[in-house]
Amino acid sequence: MKKIVVIGGGIVGCLSAINLKEKGFQVSILDQSEIGQESSSAAAGILFPLLPWDYDDSIYQLCINSDRSYEALSKRLIEETGCDPEFKKSGMLLKQKIDRQGMSEWSKKNQFNVEERKVGDDSYFYFPDVCQISPSKLMKALKKLMVNLKIEIIENFKLTPIKSQHKTIIEWPSENNQSIGADFYVLATGAWTGLIHQDFLGNIYPVRGQMIQFKKNDIELPHIIYGDNSYVLQQKDGAILAGSTRENVGFSRVINPEAINILQKKARSLVPKLENIELDKHWTGFRPGTNENLPYIMKDNFYENLFINSGHYRYGLTMAPESANRITKLIMQESI
Numbered sequence: 101m102k103k104i105v106v107i108g109g110g111i112v113g114c115l116s117a118i119n120l121k122e123k124g125f126q127v128s129i130l131d132q133s134e135i136g137q138e139s140s141s142a143a144a145g146i147l148f149p150l151l152p153w154d155y156d157d158s159i160y161q162l163c164i165n166s167d168r169s170y171e172a173l174s175k176r177l178i179e180e181t182g183c184d185p186e187f188k189k190s191g192m193l194l195k196q197k198i199d200r201q202g203m204s205e206w207s208k209k210n211q212f213n214v215e216e217r218k219v220g221d222d223s224y225f226y227f228p229d230v231c232q233i234s235p236s237k238l239m240k241a242l243k244k245l246m247v248n249l250k251i252e253i254i255e256n257f258k259l260t261p262i263k264s265q266h267k268t269i270i271e272w273p274s275e276n277n278q279s280i281g282a283d284f285y286v287l288a289t290g291a292w293t294g295l296i297h298q299d300f301l302g303n304i305y306p307v308r309g310q311m312i313q314f315k316k317n318d319i320e321l322p323h324i325i326y327g328d329n330s331y332v333l334q335q336k337d338g339a340i341l342a343g344s345t346r347e348n349v350g351f352s353r354v355i356n357p358e359a360i361n362i363l364q365k366k367a368r369s370l371v372p373k374l375e376n377i378e379l380d381k382h383w384t385g386f387r388p389g390t391n392e393n394l395p396y397i398m399k400d401n402f403y404e405n406l407f408i409n410s411g412h413y414r415y416g417l418t419m420a421p422e423s424a425n426r427i428t429k430l431i432m433q434e435s436i
């Protein structure tokens with residue numbers, strides 16, 4: 101049985117590892133910290149590329165059917181791990197001026213439902229089929245599923261930048277003077293990909309995002325609300341979240357209070373009932389930024405047993421199921 105090592109335990113690495121295991125490979129997944137602690141847990145959990153008509157169609161092609169994949173995965177996670185990742189069809193109200201014609205052409209082409217809704221004197225677009233999930237609960241459940249599937253999980257194991265002159269990587273060294281060997285490697289290291297593989301330095305870069313969560317309250321949000329390039333959403337357990345910033349500050353985790361104030365103001369303008377509700381917590385994550393918003397899903401240009409699945413930027417959660425399918429297909433072609 102061929103052995104695959106997936107490097108990086110975010111959503112992209114975990115779904116790739118599960119797909120590959122189910123195709124009959126022996127799979128290990130490793131992370132420099134713990135599974136699911138980085139961008140994938142920091143995300144808002146919206147399973148939709150917010151304004152898809154503004155992007156190249158190839159972005160939506162990676163997101164298409166993501167909601168169906170997560171709905172099925174959620175059922176499986178509840179049954180097989182007892183953990184509920186809180187998938188729900190929430191719908192999204194768009195309170196922002198948009199390219200009406202672009203949106204209308206896009207929704208017709210993709211047969212995506214859209215309604216026009218009156219709120220007071222204003223008219224907004226509503227997307228009833230937009231879904232969401234709780235990213236931190238999803239990542240915890242996926243870790244349990246991987247244990248059940250007998251995928252080897254190696255945590256606190258940081259691999260060093262790849263320097264081998266040979267086209268086939270036999271052993272990949274770690275920072276603690278150990279190494280790991282495999283027939284194939286999948287680099288799913290998100291924002292850190294340029295640090296471990298020189299070819300991606302500058303092509304995949306960290307774009308910090310901050311999120312806020314309000315204290316428990318009685319407000320019920322019927323759907324996600326998006327406006328002024330921000331969003332407010334409610335998770336199944338009642339928590340109200342708002343986000344997010346886009347900051348080019350490298351890997352700095354120093355909180356920027358000004359950004360948090362702006363997020364609060366925008367959230368309160370979208371949902372005025374939040375005016376007197378205080379903040380409960382805030383957090384940051386590093387999106388794996390790319391210029392075109394498109395990830396690299398490919399066989400490496402030099403190393404013949406290395407595959408890349410990185411750079412999912414703003415929609416990695418949404419894109420992860422299709423990305424996992426694509427990388428699995430590429431590896432299966434090579435392993436015949």
Ligand SMILES: Cc1cc2nc3c(=O)[nH]c(=O)nc-3n(C[C@H](O)[C@H](O)[C@H](O)COP(=O)(O)OP(=O)(O)OC[C@H]3O[C@@H](n4cnc5c(N)ncnc54)[C@H](O)[C@@H]3O)c2cc1C
Nearest residue numbers: 108110112132140144145146259290309385415416417418
């Ligand atoms: C605030 C915020 C809100 C977001 N909201 C959404 C949303 O609503 N919907 C959506 O679809 N997307 C959203 N995103 C984007 C999404 O979170 C990312 O695109 C996605 O999580 C990327 O997944 P990943 O697995 O590639 O990266 P990560 O989750 O960051 O995982 C990469 C992993 O690789 C590990 N690693 C790195 N280097 C090494 C090494 N040398 N050795 C071992 N391990 C290593 C890291 O520790 C990390 O765990 C949001 C992001 C942020 C920050």
